[in-house]
Amino acid sequence: MAEAEFPVLLVSNALALLPAPILERGIGLLLAVLARKHPRLFRTLAAHPPCAIGIEPIDLPHRFVLRYGGGFPSLIPTGTLDQPLNARVKGKLESLVGLLEGRLDSDTLFFSREIVITGDTETxxxxxxxxxxxxxxxFATAMALFGPASGLVQHAALALERRLVKTRRRLMAWHEALHAARREEASVAARCARLEAQLQEANARLAKLEARLRRRDLARDLS
Amino acid sequence: MKAYLELVCPAGTPAALRAAVDAGADAVYCGFQDCTNARNYPGLNFDRHELKSGIAYAHARGCRVFVAVNTFARAGDFGPWQRAVDDAAALGADAIIVADLGVLDYAARTYPKLRLHLSVQAAAASAFAIRFYRETFGISRVILPRVLAVEEIAALIGQTDIEAEVFAFGSLGTMVEGRCYLSSYITGRSPSMDGVCAPAEHVSYQEEGNCLVSRLGEVVINRFGPHEPAAYPTPCKGRYLVHGRPIYLFEEPIGLNVIPLLAELKAAGVTALKIEGRQRSRAYVSKIVGTFRAILDSLAQGKPLPAEAAELAGVAEGGRETFGAYARGWR
Amino acid sequence: MSNPAKSRLTLGPILFHWPNPRRRDFYARIADEAPIDCVYLGEAVCSKRLPWFEEDLPEIAARLRRAGKEVIFSTPALITTEQEAAGIQALLDAGETIEINDLACLHWVRGKRFVSGPLINVFHERALDVLRNHGARRVNMPVELSAAQIATLARHNRTGETEVFAFGRQPLAISQRCYHARAHNLHKDNCQFVCGLDADGLEVSELSGRALFAVNGTQTLSHGFLVLLDELAELQAAGVSHFRLSPHTLDMVEVAGIYRAVLDGTCSAEEANARLAERIAPIPFINGYLHARAGREWQPARPST
Incomplete structure (x- = not known):
């Protein structure tokens, strides 16, 4: 645990120490580079009706507001998220990055409650x-932008990579526990099903006989 | 027994299509960005240009592409369905997946050489239904509704000798497909005609105390405790009060996984296995398709299942799995 | 456009599992007293129920016919077994008209005239034509359609007869799984026919306590009652020829009387609504689908000027 937590603390602390205006400028530069690399993505974002999404990495002191639709998108660090938002996404930093990069499956992150989405789900x-x-x-983009010499970015990338792998394993283990419980249920259920199938056959035959009997009684009463 | 089980994989985006092809899919299925396919979610699916390059990418790697035009055409508005069939045919789709009588009729008359796969949305659950569709429209394959047990599937294939495709992994509906109105009853948008069940614009999650509450429109579909897996508020997987008790009346939010039944399904004469999940990420597609490829290759060579088989579970809906209707006790 | 005076009232099959004496009494009253033109008999939901009452059906049918009513036999919403298939074949062999609720039936009906039931997906004119070419002589509109869509289809309907589900809990879904059994911790294969406990369906509520659905064995229905009194005139004008009332435990003879009176113009929809509300409250009315809205909603009529 301790060795994994160390670089994370480093990232968190380093990011936390960065004054918001500097962080904001860094992110602005990053977005400009991403826009050149992914023109279609940015076209799609621009075509969306204007919206604001609050992003809460639970292991960072910063909150972010992502705005897009209409003009160029922005991602602004902020202390609190009390402004009007369309939706909020909350989770650990590595889950959020894994989601952004498409490397972790978003539904799994959500089903396992690694991330929590509230508000307008469609957005x-x-x-x-x-x-x-x-x-x-x-992070490849960030490193190219700030140079591999940038200790902060490199540390952040390494730490996140390690935690991404850990998250993936955690998701797996989380599932395994549920799955094992399910397997036992299934074997009992299969036994029950066999017994019940036999019962059902008997029951159906009984129902038919009963109906016939009732009709015969009725016929006798009437005659 | 058929010698080869074909692996048919979901592609909600061009990126997912490439992921599926690279991971060893024998075929991928996808749809256009409109109401003509049953996964009409925002930002999903292919425009005409994307489909063209998707088909080129797949064909270059020996993978076939099926285009789903599997919703029901709306009264007085056949245009979108006609265009979808025309474009799929023109772009070189290997088959189209269709459910609606009218769309089947149009496709069969206009493109007699185009392969027709009967969508699960048509819910052809008997040999009689399959014979009707084959004799009337010349369908080549049926995707079986998720209401049949393995022995029923074997009987059905025996009676019809048709190519049968069955769901192998993914989200499991409990109602007969194509005839479920629960979502439109709550939201006004129809899975049958609009191609979207539990549309995202009606979905909301709210943290209430320790709990996460999911709603569809104003209707509360579920409430999850602090450590409980969450789920999308699909009406048939909600928790409801019956006799005052909160229960999963229709189905739990769990995924289908038939890996332990693969040998049986193969013996039953099944032609193809279908992975559900056009709405899911390329990370998911990559993982599932890769694992199924390894499993099917092992099965074909008579080897024991690879270790990945157990790992797959991590990505099922709600993190939990079932054999669904394939095992009789489900009913 | 059809002549509104010719509008027919039909009585759908009993969707619920009622005991035999109740069934017999119910149809006896319908035969003697109800202004109903056509009665659908049989089991559309779960064929496990059929052995309980199928021996009564010929007598009930004969009595209804003696009373001048058309009788049509409804068939299951989902056909998977040989017994279900044999049942349909037997009805056709006996020369009966059937209502199909699973397209599998088209395999048998060839050349014979049939009615397409409300559980058949016919959302578009082309689908309607396919049914007609296979011998449909009357087509029920799926409950999900709006008035505008119904009008489009009715205009196009060359079978001549268009039927709309106009009263009762609205069928929403059918499954292979029995939810009644599940609610009682039983399996479908040993269901003990617990669906018989709820003659109008089992109430299903949201976690907040508000009622939402009604479950009837393998079928899910709306909690609210579909009431299309305000819309009858519009639908008649659009060419709908038949209006279906779905049996419930309230007095169906009275319900039929109310609908007949509105169709004939001898009672205002407003007054009819008030009379029905007395019988149905506190269960709400619904009509959302017809107004292109969520099915569970109720749109009151615009005040007449």
Whole structure:
């Protein structure tokens, strides 16, 4: 645990220490480069009705507001998310990045509650589907932009990569536990089903006989 | 017994199509960006240009492309369905997947050489239904509704000798497909005609205390405790009060996984396995298709199932799985 | 356009599992008292129920026919077994007209005239033509259609007869799984016919407590009652010839009387609604689909000027 947590703390602390205006400028540059690499994605975003999505990495002190639709998109760091938003997406940083890059399956992240989406689901879903069409490699882009010498970016990339793999394993283990429970249920259910099939046959025969009997009684009463 | 089980995989986006082809799909299926296909979600599906390059990509790698035109044409508005059939044929689709009597009629008359696969939305659940569709429209393949047990599937194939495609993995509907109005009863948009069940614009999640509450329109579909897996608010997978007790009356939010039944399905004479999930990510498609490829290759060579088979589970809906109707007790 | 005076009232098959004495009494009253033109008999939901009452059907049919009513036999919504197939073949062999609810029936009906039931997907003119070419002589509109869509189809309908589901809990879905059994922790194969406990369906509510659906064995219905009194005139004018009332435990003779009076113009829709509401409350009315809205909604008539 400790060795995995260390670089994460480093990223969080480093990002936390960055003053918001500098972070904002960095992100602005990143978006400009991404727009050149993924013109179709940015066209799709521009064609969307104007919207604001709050992004809450639970392991960072920053919150972000993503705005797109109409003009060029923006991603602005902010202290709190009390402005009007169409939707909010909350989760660990690596889950959010995995989602953005299309490397983690969004539905699995959501079903397992690794990320929580509230508000206007359609906006989030169409954003997800737009991202799905392009393979956005956020950190490769960031490193190319700020140079591999940028210690911060490199640390962040390494730490996130490690945690992405960990998340994937956690999702797997989470499922395995549920699955094992299900298997036991299934074998009992199969035994019950066999017994019940036999019972049903007997029952159907009984129902037919009873109906016939009732009619015969009725006929006798009438005659 | 058929020698080869074909793997038919979902492609909601061009990226997912490439992922499926690269991971070893024998065929992919996809639809146009409108009401003519049953996964009409925002941002999903192909425009005409994307389909053209998708087909080229798949064909270059020996993979076939099926185009789903599998909703029901609306009264007085046949245009979108006619265009979808025309364009799929013109772009070189290997088959179209159709459910509606009118669309079948149009396609069979206009493109007698185009292969027709009968969509699961038509819910042809008996040899009689299949014979009707084959004799009337010349369908080549039927995608069987998810209401049949394995032994029933075997009997049905025996009686009709038709190519049968069955669902192998993914989200499981509990109602007879193509005839379920639960979603339009709540939202006004019809899965049959608009191609969308539980449309996203009607879906909302709200954190209430420790719980996550999902709604479709104003209707509460589920409430999840702090550590409970969440799910999309599909009406047939909601939790409802019956006799005052909260239960999953129709079905739990679980996914279908038939891996343990593959040998039986193959013995039953099934032609193709279908992976559900055009609405899911390319990461998902890549993982599922790759795993199924490995499993089917092992099965064909008589080897034990590879270790990945167990891992697959992690991506099922709600993280849980069922054999569904393939096992009789489900009913 | 059809002559509104010719509008016919039909009585759909009993969708619920009623005990035999109730069935017999019900049809006796319908034969003697109800202004119904056509009665659909038989089991459309679950063929496991059929052995309970099929021996009564010939006598019931004969009595209804003596009372001058047309009798048509409804068939299952989902056909999967040989017994179900044999049942349909037997009806056709006996020269009966059937209502089909699964397209599998088209395999047998060749050359014989049939009625397409409300559970058949016919959303478009071309689909309608396919049914007509196979021998449909009357086509029921799926319950999901709006008034405008019904009008388009009715105009095009060359079978001559267009029927609309006009009263009762609206069928929404059919399954191979029995939800009644599931609600009682039973399997369908050993269901103990618990569906018989709820003669109008089992109430299903949201977690918030508001009623939403009614379950009837393998079928799911609306909780609210579809009531199309306000819309009858519009539908008549659009060419709808038959209006279906779906049997429930309330007094169906009275319901038929109310609908007949509105069709004949001897009672206003407003007054008829009020009379029906007395019988149905606190269960709400619904008519959303007809107004191109969510099925569960109710759109009151615009006040007449």
């Amino acid at each position: 989030v879903l169409s954003l997800r589907n737009a991202l799905e069409r392009d393979s956005v490699d956020l």
